[in-house]
Each structure stands twice: as structure tokens, then as C-alpha cells.
Amino acid sequence: MTTTRPAAVAGMFYPDDPAELKRTVADLLAHARPGKPSPPPKALIVPHAGYIYSGPVAASAYAKLAALRGRIRRVVLLGPTHRVYVRGLALPEADRFATPLGDVALDREAMQALAGLPQVVTSAAAHQMEHSLEVQLPFLQQVLGDFKLLPLAVGEASAADVAEVLETLWGGDETLIVISSDLSHFLPDALARQVDRGTVNAILALNPHLNHEQACGATPVNGLLLAARRHGLHPVELDVRNSSQTAGDPERVVGYAAFAFQPEADADQPDADEQGETLLKLARNEIGTRLGQASAAPAEAPWLLKPGASFVSLTRQGELRGCIGTLEAHRPLGLDVRENAVAAAFRDPRFMPLSRAEYDDIRVEVSLLSPPEPLEVAGETDALAALRPNIDGVVFEYGLARSTFLPQVWEQLPEPAEFLAHLKRKAGLPTDFWAEQVRLSRYTVSKWKERAHEHS
Numbered sequence: 001m002t003t004t005r006p007a008a009v010a011g012m013f014y015p016d017d018p019a020e021l022k023r024t025v026a027d028l029l030a031h032a033r034p035g036k037p038s039p040p041p042k043a044l045i046v047p048h049a050g051y052i053y054s055g056p057v058a059a060s061a062y063a064k065l066a067a068l069r070g071r072i073r074r075v076v077l078l079g080p081t082h083r084v085y086v087r088g089l090a091l092p093e094a095d096r097f098a099t100p101l102g103d104v105a106l107d108r109e110a111m112q113a114l115a116g117l118p119q120v121v122t123s124a125a126a127h128q129m130e131h132s133l134e135v136q137l138p139f140l141q142q143v144l145g146d147f148k149l150l151p152l153a154v155g156e157a158s159a160a161d162v163a164e165v166l167e168t169l170w171g172g173d174e175t176l177i178v179i180s181s182d183l184s185h186f187l188p189d190a191l192a193r194q195v196d197r198g199t200v201n202a203i204l205a206l207n208p209h210l211n212h213e214q215a216c217g218a219t220p221v222n223g224l225l226l227a228a229r230r231h232g233l234h235p236v237e238l239d240v241r242n243s244s245q246t247a248g249d250p251e252r253v254v255g256y257a258a259f260a261f262q263p264e265a266d267a268d269q270p271d272a273d274e275q276g277e278t279l280l281k282l283a284r285n286e287i288g289t290r291l292g293q294a295s296a297a298p299a300e301a302p303w304l305l306k307p308g309a310s311f312v313s314l315t316r317q318g319e320l321r322g323c324i325g326t327l328e329a330h331r332p333l334g335l336d337v338r339e340n341a342v343a344a345a346f347r348d349p350r351f352m353p354l355s356r357a358e359y360d361d362i363r364v365e366v367s368l369l370s371p372p373e374p375l376e377v378a379g380e381t382d383a384l385a386a387l388r389p390n391i392d393g394v395v396f397e398y399g400l401a402r403s404t405f406l407p408q409v410w411e412q413l414p415e416p417a418e419f420l421a422h423l424k425r426k427a428g429l430p431t432d433f434w435a436e437q438v439r440l441s442r443y444t445v446s447k448w449k450e451r452a453h454e455h456s
Contacts (some may be wrong), residue, residue: 004097004098004103004290005127009131009134010099011135014138016100018237021064021101025142028056029139029142031059031071032239032451037046041061041065042065042177042231042233042261043176043227043261044064044177044179044258044261045061045181046180048180049254050218052246054243055247056241056254057246057257061239064238065144065162068144069104070145072086072144072147072175073146074175074429075177075229076106078154078220080132080153080154081132081153083129085150085156086121086428087156088119089161090123090126090152090153091111093122093127093210094124097133101137105139105148106151109151110148117164120165124228126155126367127153131219133151135224137149140178159222159225162222162226163226163230166223166224169228170231179224182255183256184214184215186252188253189244196310199215199257200257201307202214203221203257205309205329206235207225208222208226208229209374210222227361234261236260236262236396237257239258240255240256240257240259241427242255242434243256272446277448278301282364283335283364286337287341287354287364290342291298291354291355291356292356294440297412300441304332304334306332308329308336309328310368311340311366311406312325312337313365314361317356321351322344322345322348322399323349324344324347325340325369327395328372343456359372363450364450365405366447367408367445367447367448368445369393372441373441374440379434384420387408387416390410392442393405393407393444394420394423394429395441397427397439398439401429404423405419405423407444
């Protein structure tokens with residue numbers, strides 16, 4: 001017997017009259033911020049409040065699907081649970097989801113493909129009153145027409161759990177992934193904008209460490225960010241607002257953002273040699289400017305305006321003379337390299353500030369970091385086995401203690417046990433320290449170093 005999950009929040013979050021709902025969605029799509037032309041998205045992040053509050057922001061993402069009608073045959077929809085506790089990701093027991101615009105059939109075959117994953121459960125209760133998924137359906141129905149749905153209510157799970165589910169369902173061009181999440185909740189407008197901008201920058205940097213104060217759907221968002229890394233997807237910011245900018249009280253707002261994830265466009269990306277040459281010139285020029293030795297700075301190419309994380313290292317006569325960097329992309333790459341160059345030259349606490357007399361003798365090295373990837377390890381033995389000498393940069397975290405070594409450090413500490421011991425010492429902890437709360441992440445680098453006298 002076919003079972004249908006009825007619309008639970010029609011008439012509250014969106015109109016329950018079919019004609020009015022259709023007009024409302026059409027009007028929101030028609031007035032969506034157009035954005036720049038871009039490739040079709042593989043995934044979206046959209047908000048899930050009442051349409052009067054977040055509808056305009058959500059519409060900016062759904063408007064990107066207009067050309068995909070008839071091509072997208074399945075939508076994988078994930079949103080956080082708000083009313084029922086769930087351990088893992090919950091499938092519904094129903095065969096169809098209903099809205100005032102009609103029923104949407106569930107992809108039972110794809111649901112069966114998840115049966116072997118321990119983090120996937122079935123729960124009718126988790127879906128019965130959940131609005132984070134339901135409010136997306138009228139948009140999808142209007143834009144895509146006929147499609148099958150695979151809805152998952154996400155409860156207590158890890159980003160890796162979510163990413164594994166997404167990997168199982170990834171499919172090809174016929175599959176769209178939609179993550180439903182709002183941003184900060186109930187902050188004053190000015191503070192909310194500040195907090196939400198940090199969250200938006202983290203998403204743009206594919207940083208899968210959001211917490212639930214930043215985004216109520218942090219868990220599925222983090223899972224998508226991990227999957228996006230693996231598949232080479234590039235997030236594009238479409239719209240960011242809060243409820244005070246749509247229909248709410250400025251003293252107590254909720255943040256909303258929409259993103260499209262699409263294949264990286266490489267048209268403005270230089271080759272590795274050109275990229276390295278530009279970054280080295282940026283770093284040296286910024287140091288020289290502070291010493292009255294500046295030469296012409298390279299032009300600020302479009303790729304330098306994208307978020308990036310870098311380290312700048314200085315050596316003099318073969319010895320380290322300064323090294324400062326950024327682990328997570330939170331500002332444009334060009335700015336990050338310039339700021340880290342100045343910090344390495346003048347603010348590394350291990351060295352005196354660089355003098356003008358030393359300027360011609362230093363060699364500059366710039367390392368460009370990939371986004372950190374959490375290492376899921378059961379203990380120190382697992383950690384040592386997981387580390388890849390000469391490949392991995394490693395971040396060690398315990399409470400407020402944090403340290404990192406670039407992959408270059410493997411040249412001095414080639415054994416994983418020695419490498420990790422010194423990393424713990426750098427964090428201010430004993431070399432034999434370990435605790436269950438230790439967190440490890442790893443990253444890779446692309447690095448470029450000036451040849452002797454090439455700057456002169």
C-alpha cells in the first residue's frame with residue numbers, strides 16, 4: 001500500500017492554497033538576484049524559514065535550475081531535525097511527500113542503496129513535522145517539474161557520515177543535492193551580519209568545521225563541504241541576508257544564505273609556475289614596501305581575490321628567518337600572502353624584525369594550503385599509521401592548544417612518531433601526551449621558493 005507524508009507546515013511557512021502558492025513561488029523566482037552566468041550547479045545550500053523571511057534568498061539558488069528542467073530526475077534533500085532526536089540520518093517510511101502543488105514520489109530504489117550504511121535509519125516521526133525539508137518542495141516542483149525525491153532528516157552524525165551518504169547517492173547530471181540550513185539565530189542585526197559573514201567565508205573556503213551556532217544545518221553542510229572537495233566543486237555565494245532585511249525584527253534576526261556548488265572554472269587560473277611567480281613577488285614586494293625597497297607589485301588577478309590559505313617562510317644563509325601563515329582560508333589569497341609575508345618578516349616572535357640590510361639576503365618561500373581534512377583516528381597508533389610523510393601538513397588540537405607543521409618539516413623529522421612528538425611539544429604539551437579529545441587534521445601544500453638572487 002502506498003503511503004503519503006502530508007504537508008505539515010502549509011499555511012504557516014508558505015501558502016496552503018495551490019494557486020496562491022504557485023504565484024508566490026513564481027514571483028520569488030522572478031525577482032531573484034540574477035548573479036553571474038555560471039555552469040549548472042550540482043548542489044545547493046538554501047535556507048528553510050517561512051517564505052516571507054527566507055524565500056527571496058532561497059529563490060536565488062532555485063533560479064539557477066531553470067535550464068535543468070527535464071535533466072534533473074532525482075533530488076537528494078538533506079536538512080536538520082528540529083523536533084525529534086535522531087541518531088544518524090533518517091529516511092521516511094512514506095512513499096510520497098505531498099504539498100499543495102501535488103505529490104512527489106520518493107526514490108525507493110536509491111533508498112535501498114543506503115540500507116547497508118550504519119548511520120542511516122528509518123523514522124516516520126523525524127519527518128512528520130519537519131519543515132526544513134518540506135519548505136523546499138514547492139520550489140523544486142515549480143522549477144523542475146517531475147522528479148523523484150530522496151529526503152534525509154539529519155540528526156546526530158559526523159560530517160564524514162553525511163559525506164559517505166552523499167557519495168553513495170552522488171550520481172551524475174540527473175542528481176541534484178540540496179542542503180537546507182539557516183545561519184545564526186536570534187542575534188541583533190549588526191552582530192548577526194558579522195557572524196554570518198564568517199560562516200559564509202568558511203563555506204566558500206570549503207571548511208567543514210561549522211558548528212550549530214553558525215548554522216542549524218551545520219552537520220549536513222559540513223558533509224557537503226567534504227564531498228565538494230573530493231569532487232572538485234566550487235561554491236558560489238548567491239545571496240546573504242537576514243530576517244531584518246526581509247520581514248523581521250532587527251533586534252532578533254535569523255541569517256540566511258544561498259550557495260551553488262559547481263565545477264571549478266579554470267579559465268582565470270594560472271599554471272603552477274605563473275601562480276608561484278606571482279605569489280613570490282607579492283610576498284617580497286610587501287616586505288620591501290615596509291623597508292622602503294619596493295618594486296612594482298604584480299596586478300591583482302581574479303584568482304588572487306578568491307579565499308586562500310598560505311604560509312610565508314623566509315630563510316637567510318640557509319637558516320630560517322621567519323615563518324607565519326594561515327591554516328584556513330578566510331580572506332582573499334592575495335591579501336593573505338601579503339599579510340603573512342609582513343608577519344613573517346617583522347612579527348615572528350622567534351626572531352628580531354627583519355632589517356633593511358638583510359632584505360637582499362633573504363629567500364622567500366610561499367606555501368599554498370589545501371583545506372584541512374579531519375583525520376578520524378581511534379588513538380595515537382591509528383594517527384601514526386594514517387600520516388603520510390613528505391605529503392601531509394598536520395594540525396594538532398587539544399582544547400585551546402593548537403600547532404601545525406608544514407609538509408616541509410618531514411625533511412627534518414622523517415619518522416611519524418618523531419614528527420607528532422615535536423608537534424605536541426610545539427603545542428605546549430608533553431611529547432608522550434594523548435587524550436581522547438585530541439583532534440588531528442591534515443592538508444597538502446603547493447610551494448614555491450625563490451632561487452638565489454632571482455629577486456635582484
